[in-house]
Amino acid sequence: MSDSDRLSVTLPSAPGNLPLVRHAIRGFLDASDVADPPAGEVLLAVTEACANVVQHAYLGDPEPGAIELEAELSGNQLVISVRDHGHGFAPRLDSPGAGLGLPVIASLTDRLEIRPTPGSGTEIMMAFALNEAA
């Protein structure tokens, strides 16, 4: 596996950082050999996952924690994990979101897993089927 098959990004959990996440994903997909990647679907799903972290994971903490994003191309699929080390995704009565994040992610991905991060926090693992390399 080459470096171009993996992406690892860690950013503070802040709303203003989501465009940076999309920029990194776009660059990763552009540099890959994947023919016609489902970029729109990937960017939306990853943004929704990161927005969940921003809205929920570190609620009440004095400083926002990190969003850890890893992407890996393997065979004919793209697997992206979004991790945090916060307090989970408990619903908020004052949530600024529309409550559509996880359903949107589920409808965009070919496989979705949500599991605890070792220690504390949550990991959202999203898999996308890809066309064969050009």
Next chain:
Amino acid sequence: MPTFDRSTVEERATVVVIKGELDIGSADALRSALDAAAAEGTAVVRLEAAGVHFLDSSALGVILAAGQRLAERGSRLELANATPAVRRILEMTLITRTVHVIP
């Protein structure tokens, strides 16, 4: 015998041209822009969305809420010239029932 009298009614619209990516980081700015447009009091608030290349569910929630507030007073929210990225999430969430999407 029924009668059919035809007349033409003109509606006033407030047009908001949006350019850029809309996500949780820009949701407050979007909400302010839509509130200001709604305050104009026109029958229609139209979002020109040809320059919107990304829209997430946070921004969609803001648009949905604005559309509902306008509908309550008899006005409507229109979304014009949506890009494929915008149409994707609109169709996924069936928001077209609340917001009038114009090709």
